[in-house]
Amino acid sequence: MATNTKIGTKEYYRTTATVGYDHKGKQIQKQFYGKTKKEAERKKYAFLKNHEHGIVATNDSVSKAMHNWLWSVIKIKSKASTFERYEINYRCHIKPSEIAYIKATEITSSHIQKFYNTLFKNDTSVATIKQIHRILTYFFNYLLNERTISINPCKNVVLPIDADELIDNEEIFVFSDEDIQKIYTLRNSRVKFIMLFALFSGLRIGEILALTSKDVEDNIVSVTKSVRIVRIFDTETTWHYETVVSKPKTKTSIRTVPLPSSFHPYMLKIHELNKQQQRDFDYEPTDLLFPSLYGTFLNARNVTRSYKRALKSLDIEYRKFHSLRHTYATKLFEAGVDVLTISKLLGHTTTQTTEIYAHVLKTMKTNVVESLNSIFADNNVKIMLNPQKPNKKSRLQVRDNLDIV
Incomplete structure (x- = not known):
């Protein structure tokens, strides 16, 4: 019973x-205060309930507890790229939010739900919200294992849009047959061969730039690694960037992808270009399939810049480099390849992701059926038409030399 005190x-x-007994058998007592009897009793009840389940009391806010978890646990046990992703989401989304100031022991599912709903209303992408949800779930599971909390507040949360509904919100842009023919007309250069390799294999840009000559044998590509530029934290406020080669983040991304026999002449040209480049720039021999002018890994950002210039010089509407991968998948669907095979070639974890392409292909065909009919009648050639996307002017001027430096 709570009593009045001053x-x-x-x-x-x-x-x-x-709350226990000391070494002499005397009771150890803890006092709880409140502005009302009900508040004091509530605090006592909450403490005893947690104490019964072995919960360790803490006054740390979600922000403070998560900061400690990031720098004392995640930074040590995770890849640099993983820590970078966690740190960015924490700093940009979680730390500035209302849940950051709530005690880690007092946060509930309703707090998390409100946080996600606010992100969604502020036009945060569903993919980002899902990523934040995975990070928070991982964090609260850590607190659960540390007996700081008794239940994970992310457990009963519903994401603003279910993952199965993403298919209706995914924007897939592909290159037309006419666009592809234009790409063939590019002069032989590093960027041309990288673009064609993506079209013929469906590999991600990081997977392509990590390839060595040994990874492509008898027109079979072995995908076992990826390369990217990662921010490496020296301290909490200082960092530098490094090129990091790592295994793909999912087991299904480790795969083999056959190249069409028609790509073999381009492989020969790639090797010829590599030999010529090594002689011209006099760097140590490298086994990289697409080395920089210094014989090192190419920077994906530099590749993207050259890719943009190439599209502009060909008068092709800009689409992200990943659209080459989208085009590869869509063309396989057009050819009647089954979804499971395409999923394995792309390295997707589930066929659900792959089915996005089938959905988009069906929608696009329905929208342009009359155009397709006229094309079949005139040329007997099947051309994939693309949804119109607003033109975006490149900030970079077209350069005569499309090679990557």
């Missing part, structure tokens, strides 16, 4: 609970 000039209600 601390300084203010009156409070106080209640006491026995």
Whole structure:
């Protein structure tokens, strides 16, 4: 029963609970204060409930507890790219939010739900919200294992849009047959061969830039690694960037992809270009399939810049480099390849992701059926038409030399 007590000039209600015994067998008591009897009793009840389940009391906010978790646990046990992703989401989304100031022991599912709903209303992408959800779930599971909390507040949360509904929100842009023919007309250069390799294999840009000559044998590509530029934290406020080669993040991304026999002449040209480049720039021999002018890994950002210039010089509407991968998948669907095979070639974890292409292909065919009919009648050639996307002017001027430096 809470009794009235006075601390300084203010009156409070106080209640006491026995929380254990010392080495002499005497009771260890803890006092709980509240502005009302009900508040004091509630604090005692919450403490005893947690104490019964072995929960360790803490006054740390979600922000403070998560900061400690990031720098003392995740930074040590995770890849640099993983830590970078976690740190960015924490700093940009979680730390500035309302849940950051709530005690880690007092946060509930309703707090998390409100946080996600706010992100969604502020036009945060569903993919980002899902990523934040995975990070928070991982974090609260850590607190659960540390007996700081008794239940994971992410457990009963519903994401603003279910993952199965993403298919209706995914924007897939592909290159037409006419666009592809234009790409063939590019002069032989590093960027041309990288673009064609993506079209013929469906590999991601990081997977392509990590390839060595040994990874492509008898027109079979072995995908076992990826390369990217990662921010490496020296301290909490200083960092530098490094090129990091790592295994793909999912087991299904480790795969073999056959190249069409028609690509073999381009492989010969790639090797010829590599030999010529090594002689011209006099760097140590390298086994990289697409080395930089220094014989090192190419920077994906530099590749993207050259890719943009190439599209502009060909008068092709800009699409992200990943659209080459989208085009590869869509063309396989057009050819009647089954979804499971395409999923394995792309390295997707589930066929659900792959089915996006079938969905988009069906929608596009329905929208342009009359155009397709006229094309079949005139040329007997099947051309994939593309949804119109607003033109975006490149900030980079077209350069005569499309090679990557």
